[in-house]
Amino acid sequence: MSQVRVDDKTYQMPPQDGFTVAQFITVADVERSARFYEKVFGGRILTTGNSEGAPGFIQIANTWLIVYFGGGPTPDKPTVTLSVPADPDSVSSFMNIRVADIHACYELWRSRGAEFLTEPKDKHGETRCYIRDPDGYIIEVGQSKPGFAYG
Amino acid sequence: MSELKSTTGQVQVGEKSYQMPPQDGFTIAYFITVSDIERSLRFYEKVFGGDVASRGDSKGAPGYIQIANAWLIVNVGGGPTPDKPTVILSVPPDPDKVTSFMNFRVADIQACYKLWRSRGAEFITEPKKKYGETRCYIRDPDGYIIEVGQSDPGVTYG
Numbered sequence: 001m002s003q004v005r006v007d008d009k010t011y012q013m014p015p016q017d018g019f020t021v022a023q024f025i026t027v028a029d030v031e032r033s034a035r036f037y038e039k040v041f042g043g044r045i046l047t048t049g050n051s052e053g054a055p056g057f058i059q060i061a062n063t064w065l066i067v068y069f070g071g072g073p074t075p076d077k078p079t080v081t082l083s084v085p086a087d088p089d090s091v092s093s094f095m096n097i098r099v100a101d102i103h104a105c106y107e108l109w110r111s112r113g114a115e116f117l118t119e120p121k122d123k124h125g126e127t128r129c130y131i132r133d134p135d136g137y138i139i140e141v142g143q144s145k146p147g148f149a150y151g
Numbered sequence: 152m153s154e155l156k157s158t159t160g161q162v163q164v165g166e167k168s169y170q171m172p173p174q175d176g177f178t179i180a181y182f183i184t185v186s187d188i189e190r191s192l193r194f195y196e197k198v199f200g201g202d203v204a205s206r207g208d209s210k211g212a213p214g215y216i217q218i219a220n221a222w223l224i225v226n227v228g229g230g231p232t233p234d235k236p237t238v239i240l241s242v243p244p245d246p247d248k249v250t251s252f253m254n255f256r257v258a259d260i261q262a263c264y265k266l267w268r269s270r271g272a273e274f275i276t277e278p279k280k281k282y283g284e285t286r287c288y289i290r291d292p293d294g295y296i297i298e299v300g301q302s303d304p305g306v307t308y309g
Contacts, residue, residue, distance in 0.1 A: 005169075006168075006169045011220035013308070014302040014307070019258065020220055020255075020256045021181075021253060023179075024298060025250065025251040047307070054306075055308075063179045064256075075279050075281075076275065080246075080275075081247060082249050083248065083250060085250050086248070089237045090238075091238055092243045093182060093184065094181075095179060095181060096179070097177050097178075099173060100175045100176060105177065117235050117237075120234075128234050130234060138235065143172075144172045148212075150205040150212060150213070150215045
Protein backbone atom coordinates (compact mmCIF):
# COMPACT_ATOMS: atom_id res chain seq x y z
CA MET A 1 0.00 0.00 0.00
CA SER A 2 1.12 3.54 -0.57
CA GLN A 3 -0.52 6.82 0.22
CA VAL A 4 -0.29 10.55 -0.30
CA ARG A 5 -1.93 13.43 1.43
CA VAL A 6 -3.52 16.28 -0.46
CA ASP A 7 -5.12 19.03 1.57
CA ASP A 8 -6.44 17.24 4.64
CA LYS A 9 -7.26 13.94 3.02
CA THR A 10 -5.11 10.86 2.63
CA TYR A 11 -5.25 8.89 -0.60
CA GLN A 12 -4.15 5.30 -0.82
CA MET A 13 -3.53 2.80 -3.57
CA PRO A 14 -5.62 0.73 -3.59
CA PRO A 15 -8.12 3.06 -1.88
CA GLN A 16 -9.78 2.00 1.37
CA ASP A 17 -12.67 4.38 0.74
CA GLY A 18 -13.73 6.74 -2.02
CA PHE A 19 -11.37 6.75 -4.97
CA THR A 20 -7.82 7.57 -5.96
CA VAL A 21 -6.88 8.95 -9.36
CA ALA A 22 -4.05 7.43 -11.41
CA GLN A 23 -2.93 7.83 -15.02
CA PHE A 24 -2.56 4.92 -17.41
CA ILE A 25 -0.21 4.86 -20.38
CA THR A 26 0.20 2.06 -22.88
CA VAL A 27 3.89 1.21 -23.21
CA ALA A 28 6.12 -1.03 -25.29
CA ASP A 29 8.24 -2.17 -22.34
CA VAL A 30 6.91 -2.01 -18.76
CA GLU A 31 10.35 -2.34 -17.18
CA ARG A 32 11.86 0.40 -19.35
CA SER A 33 9.04 2.82 -18.54
CA ALA A 34 9.15 2.07 -14.82
CA ARG A 35 12.90 2.72 -14.77
CA PHE A 36 12.49 5.98 -16.70
CA TYR A 37 9.89 7.43 -14.32
CA GLU A 38 11.90 6.21 -11.33
CA LYS A 39 15.19 7.67 -12.50
CA VAL A 40 14.03 11.00 -13.89
CA PHE A 41 11.28 11.97 -11.43
CA GLY A 42 12.22 9.95 -8.36
CA GLY A 43 9.10 7.82 -8.69
CA ARG A 44 8.74 4.69 -6.57
CA ILE A 45 8.18 1.44 -8.42
CA LEU A 46 5.54 -0.45 -6.46
CA THR A 47 5.30 -3.33 -8.92
CA THR A 48 6.48 -4.06 -12.43
CA GLY A 49 3.43 -6.28 -12.91
CA ASN A 50 3.42 -9.65 -14.61
CA SER A 51 2.60 -11.27 -17.94
CA GLU A 52 -0.86 -12.40 -16.75
CA GLY A 53 -2.25 -8.91 -17.04
CA ALA A 54 -1.09 -7.08 -13.91
CA PRO A 55 0.33 -3.68 -14.89
CA GLY A 56 3.27 -1.78 -13.45
CA PHE A 57 2.52 0.84 -10.77
CA ILE A 58 4.80 3.79 -10.07
CA GLN A 59 4.00 6.35 -7.40
CA ILE A 60 5.11 9.85 -8.43
CA ALA A 61 4.40 12.84 -6.17
CA ASN A 62 0.62 13.02 -5.60
CA THR A 63 -0.35 10.39 -8.13
CA TRP A 64 0.27 6.94 -9.51
CA LEU A 65 1.29 6.04 -13.03
CA ILE A 66 0.04 2.69 -14.31
CA VAL A 67 1.91 1.24 -17.29
CA TYR A 68 1.06 -1.78 -19.41
CA PHE A 69 1.21 -3.22 -22.88
CA GLY A 70 -1.43 -2.54 -25.50
CA GLY A 71 -4.14 -4.88 -26.68
CA GLY A 72 -7.84 -5.33 -26.59
CA PRO A 73 -10.67 -5.09 -27.12
CA THR A 74 -11.72 -6.59 -23.77
CA PRO A 75 -15.25 -7.47 -22.56
CA ASP A 76 -15.41 -4.21 -20.55
CA LYS A 77 -14.43 -2.06 -23.55
CA PRO A 78 -15.55 -4.07 -26.57
CA THR A 79 -14.66 -1.47 -29.20
CA VAL A 80 -11.46 -0.02 -27.73
CA THR A 81 -7.91 -0.92 -28.69
CA LEU A 82 -4.90 0.24 -26.67
CA SER A 83 -1.58 0.99 -28.34
CA VAL A 84 1.51 3.11 -27.90
CA PRO A 85 1.22 6.47 -29.69
CA ALA A 86 0.93 5.86 -33.43
CA ASP A 87 1.96 9.46 -34.16
CA PRO A 88 3.72 11.13 -31.21
CA ASP A 89 3.01 14.56 -32.74
CA SER A 90 -0.78 14.09 -32.72
CA VAL A 91 -1.74 14.36 -29.07
CA SER A 92 -5.00 14.54 -27.12
CA SER A 93 -3.98 14.04 -23.49
CA PHE A 94 -0.78 14.00 -21.47
CA MET A 95 0.79 14.11 -18.04
CA ASN A 96 1.24 17.69 -16.87
CA ILE A 97 3.84 18.31 -14.17
CA ARG A 98 3.43 21.66 -12.46
CA VAL A 99 6.67 22.74 -10.82
CA ALA A 100 7.86 25.39 -8.38
CA ASP A 101 11.20 26.02 -10.15
CA ILE A 102 11.21 25.11 -13.82
CA HIS A 103 14.87 25.88 -14.47
CA ALA A 104 15.95 23.65 -11.59
CA CYS A 105 13.69 20.84 -12.83
CA TYR A 106 14.91 21.29 -16.40
CA GLU A 107 18.55 20.94 -15.33
CA LEU A 108 17.94 18.10 -12.88
CA TRP A 109 15.69 15.98 -15.06
CA ARG A 110 17.90 16.56 -18.11
CA SER A 111 20.92 15.41 -16.10
CA ARG A 112 18.99 12.23 -15.33
CA GLY A 113 18.37 11.48 -18.99
CA ALA A 114 15.09 13.25 -19.83
CA GLU A 115 14.88 14.46 -23.43
CA PHE A 116 13.30 17.90 -23.66
CA LEU A 117 11.78 19.18 -26.91
CA THR A 118 13.05 22.70 -26.14
CA GLU A 119 14.41 24.66 -23.19
CA PRO A 120 11.77 26.33 -20.98
CA LYS A 121 9.93 29.06 -22.89
CA ASP A 122 7.95 32.01 -21.67
CA LYS A 123 4.28 32.24 -22.52
CA HIS A 124 1.21 33.97 -21.15
CA GLY A 125 0.99 33.21 -17.44
CA GLU A 126 3.64 30.50 -17.32
CA THR A 127 7.00 29.14 -18.42
CA ARG A 128 6.84 25.79 -20.11
CA CYS A 129 8.70 22.96 -21.78
CA TYR A 130 8.08 19.35 -22.75
CA ILE A 131 9.76 15.98 -22.27
CA ARG A 132 9.38 12.93 -24.51
CA ASP A 133 9.10 9.71 -22.58
CA PRO A 134 10.49 6.41 -23.96
CA ASP A 135 7.28 5.70 -25.91
CA GLY A 136 7.04 9.20 -27.34
CA TYR A 137 4.44 10.57 -24.91
CA ILE A 138 4.86 14.25 -24.21
CA ILE A 139 5.06 15.37 -20.58
CA GLU A 140 4.39 19.03 -19.95
CA VAL A 141 6.56 20.78 -17.37
CA GLY A 142 5.17 24.18 -16.40
CA GLN A 143 5.65 26.88 -13.80
CA SER A 144 2.96 29.51 -13.27
CA LYS A 145 4.19 33.09 -13.09
CA PRO A 146 3.82 35.03 -9.85
CA GLY A 147 0.31 36.38 -9.67
CA PHE A 148 -1.10 33.62 -11.86
CA ALA A 149 -2.62 30.99 -9.62
CA TYR A 150 -3.23 28.80 -12.65
CA GLY A 151 -1.03 29.24 -15.70
CA MET B 152 0.70 18.75 7.51
CA SER B 153 1.12 16.04 4.98
CA GLU B 154 2.98 12.84 4.55
CA LEU B 155 4.06 10.46 1.88
CA LYS B 156 5.04 7.03 3.07
CA SER B 157 4.71 3.43 2.21
CA THR B 158 4.38 0.23 4.17
CA THR B 159 6.05 -1.65 1.31
CA GLY B 160 9.22 0.35 0.82
CA GLN B 161 12.13 0.88 3.14
CA VAL B 162 12.24 4.52 2.18
CA GLN B 163 10.40 6.95 4.38
CA VAL B 164 9.83 10.20 2.54
CA GLY B 165 9.29 12.88 5.14
CA GLU B 166 6.42 15.29 5.52
CA LYS B 167 5.29 16.47 2.10
CA SER B 168 2.15 18.24 0.98
CA TYR B 169 0.93 18.70 -2.56
CA GLN B 170 -0.54 21.96 -3.76
CA MET B 171 -1.54 23.55 -7.04
CA PRO B 172 0.47 25.49 -8.01
CA PRO B 173 3.29 23.82 -6.05
CA GLN B 174 5.32 25.88 -3.59
CA ASP B 175 8.21 23.47 -3.89
CA GLY B 176 8.94 20.32 -5.83
CA PHE B 177 6.17 19.38 -8.23
CA THR B 178 2.53 18.36 -8.43
CA ILE B 179 1.19 16.13 -11.18
CA ALA B 180 -1.93 16.84 -13.20
CA TYR B 181 -3.48 15.30 -16.29
CA PHE B 182 -4.26 17.36 -19.36
CA ILE B 183 -7.01 16.61 -21.84
CA THR B 184 -7.83 18.55 -24.98
CA VAL B 185 -11.54 19.35 -25.03
CA SER B 186 -13.96 20.98 -27.40
CA ASP B 187 -15.78 22.94 -24.67
CA ILE B 188 -13.97 23.85 -21.43
CA GLU B 189 -17.12 24.73 -19.52
CA ARG B 190 -18.90 21.52 -20.53
CA SER B 191 -15.96 19.42 -19.40
CA LEU B 192 -15.60 21.25 -16.09
CA ARG B 193 -19.27 20.74 -15.36
CA PHE B 194 -19.06 17.04 -16.22
CA TYR B 195 -16.12 16.34 -13.89
CA GLU B 196 -17.64 18.52 -11.20
CA LYS B 197 -21.04 16.88 -11.34
CA VAL B 198 -20.07 13.23 -11.78
CA PHE B 199 -17.00 12.99 -9.56
CA GLY B 200 -17.52 15.87 -7.16
CA GLY B 201 -14.50 17.69 -8.57
CA ASP B 202 -13.63 21.14 -7.29
CA VAL B 203 -13.26 23.71 -10.09
CA ALA B 204 -10.22 25.85 -9.28
CA SER B 205 -10.20 27.92 -12.48
CA ARG B 206 -12.56 28.19 -15.42
CA GLY B 207 -9.81 29.48 -17.74
CA ASP B 208 -10.11 32.45 -20.07
CA SER B 209 -10.08 33.34 -23.72
CA LYS B 210 -6.36 34.25 -23.62
CA GLY B 211 -5.32 30.63 -23.36
CA ALA B 212 -5.55 29.91 -19.63
CA PRO B 213 -6.95 26.40 -19.21
CA GLY B 214 -9.60 25.16 -16.81
CA TYR B 215 -8.40 23.45 -13.63
CA ILE B 216 -10.43 20.98 -11.63
CA GLN B 217 -9.25 19.09 -8.58
CA ILE B 218 -10.50 15.52 -8.39
CA ALA B 219 -9.44 13.53 -5.31
CA ASN B 220 -5.61 13.51 -5.22
CA ALA B 221 -5.22 14.81 -8.77
CA TRP B 222 -5.85 17.84 -10.91
CA LEU B 223 -7.37 17.73 -14.35
CA ILE B 224 -6.43 20.53 -16.76
CA VAL B 225 -8.67 21.11 -19.75
CA ASN B 226 -8.16 23.36 -22.73
CA VAL B 227 -9.03 23.59 -26.38
CA GLY B 228 -6.73 22.15 -29.02
CA GLY B 229 -4.25 23.90 -31.28
CA GLY B 230 -0.58 24.26 -31.92
CA PRO B 231 2.16 23.81 -32.72
CA THR B 232 3.61 26.24 -30.16
CA PRO B 233 7.25 27.38 -29.77
CA ASP B 234 7.76 24.92 -26.91
CA LYS B 235 6.44 21.94 -28.91
CA PRO B 236 7.12 22.87 -32.53
CA THR B 237 5.91 19.60 -34.08
CA VAL B 238 2.98 18.76 -31.82
CA ILE B 239 -0.70 19.39 -32.49
CA LEU B 240 -3.37 18.98 -29.81
CA SER B 241 -6.86 17.83 -30.71
CA VAL B 242 -9.79 16.00 -29.19
CA PRO B 243 -9.59 12.26 -29.84
CA PRO B 244 -9.99 11.71 -33.60
CA ASP B 245 -11.00 8.09 -32.97
CA PRO B 246 -12.24 7.44 -29.40
CA ASP B 247 -11.71 3.70 -29.88
CA LYS B 248 -7.98 4.07 -30.50
CA VAL B 249 -6.51 4.92 -27.10
CA THR B 250 -3.00 5.32 -25.72
CA SER B 251 -3.49 6.86 -22.26
CA PHE B 252 -6.37 7.59 -19.91
CA MET B 253 -7.32 8.53 -16.39
CA ASN B 254 -7.67 5.54 -14.14
CA PHE B 255 -9.93 5.87 -11.10
CA ARG B 256 -9.16 3.20 -8.54
CA VAL B 257 -12.14 2.78 -6.23
CA ALA B 258 -12.96 1.09 -2.94
CA ASP B 259 -16.50 0.03 -3.95
CA ILE B 260 -17.05 -0.24 -7.68
CA GLN B 261 -20.74 -1.13 -7.50
CA ALA B 262 -21.44 1.96 -5.40
CA CYS B 263 -19.38 4.19 -7.75
CA TYR B 264 -21.08 2.69 -10.80
CA LYS B 265 -24.53 3.48 -9.41
CA LEU B 266 -23.64 6.93 -8.07
CA TRP B 267 -21.73 8.20 -11.08
CA ARG B 268 -24.32 6.76 -13.48
CA SER B 269 -27.08 8.55 -11.55
CA ARG B 270 -25.11 11.77 -12.07
CA GLY B 271 -25.00 11.32 -15.82
CA ALA B 272 -21.86 9.28 -16.51
CA GLU B 273 -22.15 7.02 -19.55
CA PHE B 274 -20.58 3.64 -18.86
CA ILE B 275 -19.52 1.43 -21.77
CA THR B 276 -20.57 -1.68 -19.80
CA GLU B 277 -21.50 -2.62 -16.24
CA PRO B 278 -18.56 -3.60 -13.99
CA LYS B 279 -16.94 -6.84 -15.18
CA LYS B 280 -14.69 -9.28 -13.35
CA LYS B 281 -11.24 -9.87 -14.69
CA TYR B 282 -7.92 -11.12 -13.38
CA GLY B 283 -7.25 -9.36 -10.08
CA GLU B 284 -9.96 -6.72 -10.34
CA THR B 285 -13.46 -5.65 -11.35
CA ARG B 286 -13.56 -2.97 -13.99
CA CYS B 287 -15.68 -0.74 -16.19
CA TYR B 288 -15.23 2.37 -18.31
CA ILE B 289 -16.89 5.76 -18.67
CA ARG B 290 -16.88 7.93 -21.79
CA ASP B 291 -16.41 11.60 -21.02
CA PRO B 292 -18.05 14.34 -23.17
CA ASP B 293 -15.14 14.31 -25.67
CA GLY B 294 -15.03 10.54 -25.93
CA TYR B 295 -12.10 9.94 -23.57
CA ILE B 296 -12.34 6.67 -21.68
CA ILE B 297 -12.00 6.73 -17.90
CA GLU B 298 -11.19 3.43 -16.26
CA VAL B 299 -12.97 2.63 -13.01
CA GLY B 300 -11.43 -0.34 -11.24
CA GLN B 301 -11.50 -2.11 -7.89
CA SER B 302 -8.73 -4.52 -6.99
CA ASP B 303 -9.77 -7.92 -5.63
CA PRO B 304 -9.09 -8.52 -1.91
CA GLY B 305 -5.49 -9.62 -1.50
CA VAL B 306 -4.41 -8.06 -4.77
CA THR B 307 -2.32 -5.06 -3.88
CA TYR B 308 -2.03 -3.63 -7.36
CA GLY B 309 -4.20 -4.81 -10.20
